[in-house]
Amino acid sequence: xxxxxxxxxxxxxxxxxxxxxxxxxxxxxxxxxxxxxxxxxxxxxxxxxxxxxxxxxxxxxxxxxxxxxxxxxxxxxxxxxxxxxxxxxxxxxxxxxxxxxxxxxxxxxxxxxxxxxxxxxxxxxxxxxxxxxxxxxxxxxxxxxxxxxxxxxxxxxxxxxxxxxxxxxxxxxxxxxxxxxxxxxxxxxxxxxxxxxxxxxxxxxxxxxxxxxxxxxxxxxxxxxxxxxxxxxxxxxxxxxxxxxxxxxxxxxxxxxxxxxxxxxxxxxxxxxxxxx
Ligand SMILES: N[C@@H](CCC[C@H](N)C(=O)O)C(=O)O
Numbered sequence: 489x490x491x492x493x494x495x496x497x498x499x500x501x502x503x504x505x506x507x508x509x510x511x512x513x514x515x516x517x518x519x520x521x522x523x524x525x526x527x528x529x530x531x532x533x534x535x536x537x538x539x540x541x542x543x544x545x546x547x548x549x550x551x552x553x554x555x556x557x558x559x560x561x562x563x564x565x566x567x568x569x570x571x572x573x574x575x576x577x578x579x580x581x582x583x584x585x586x587x588x589x590x591x592x593x594x595x596x597x598x599x600x601x602x603x604x605x606x607x608x609x610x611x612x613x614x615x616x617x618x619x620x621x622x623x624x625x626x627x628x629x630x631x632x633x634x635x636x637x638x639x640x641x642x643x644x645x646x647x648x649x650x651x652x653x654x655x656x657x658x659x660x661x662x663x664x665x666x667x668x669x670x671x672x673x674x675x676x677x678x679x680x681x682x683x684x685x686x687x688x689x690x691x692x693x694x695x696x697x698x699x700x701x702x703x704x705x706x707x708x709x710x711x712x713x714x715x716x717x718x719x720x721x722x723x724x725x726x727x728x729x730x731x732x733x734x735x736x737x738x739x740x741x742x743x744x745x746x747x748x749x750x751x752x753x754x755x756x757x758x759x760x761x762x763x764x765x
Pocket of ligand 1: 501533534554560561562563564565566647648680698699700701704706707708709710
């Protein structure tokens with residue numbers, strides 16, 4: 489069968505977006521991996537699926553698959569692309585869209601300038617919310633990796649994140665520590681790993697080694713988790729501009745009991761059709 493899709497990106501974090509409201513298909517993990525391949529497939533960091541909601545009070549169900557085929561709880565850059573996609577495809581005319589994800593409900597707002605802001609919910613720091621094996625909730629946890637001890641903050645944005653503070657992200661050992669922490673036995677469901685350089689209380693630079701996709705140009709939930717850990721550790725103040733390899737996101741978290749809001753751009757690259765084997 490031929491599957492219609494749209495290629496989109498948020499700051500270079502790229503997606504294949506598929507409407508499974510007007511089309512019928514079932515994608516196996518192996519097919520997701522084939523489609524994600526940058527040489528033999530379409531190439532993407534995540535596959536985003538639009539489905540009818542299970543809960544009638546919601547507008548859509550938003551499902552996310554990493555390039556390795558694993559289904560995950562949340563994707564911030566993807567959420568912005570999702571909002572633009574459902575409006576472009578005329579699946580809704582709403583400016584405020586409520587979606588179900590594996591990680592909980594999200595509210596997406598399409599602004600008049602085309603940018604999308606996402607209410608990302610309240611970050612959770614309790615180790616069991618990731619999950620992370622630790623006896624108590626701390627601002628910083630010590631983690632043994634490759635015979636070295638590193639200090640990490642941990643946060644759940646629906647999906648799990650570890651955040652390391654580094655002096656300079658250009659020289660940070662992302663390729664070595666990223667995969668080692670992603671697969672660390674204290675993170676039984678693996679983890680996304682952020683490397684954060686604090687520039688000022690309102691500005692950070694960030695690289696993220698994503699669970700199931702490797703280092704990406706940008707990670708929305710990673711930006712939220714880094715800002716949440718930084719504010720909690722007293723290093724940052726809301727709002728924070730996050731400079732990622734693919735561009736900037738703005739993260740606002742003025743009240744620690746309230747949801748965190750992420751704002752950033754969306755790009756629709758092309759529409760296509762692919763034959764499913
Ligand atoms: N790129 C995303 C996060 C996608 C999911 C992540 N790799 C995970 O496994 O949790 C974002 O923009 O948040």
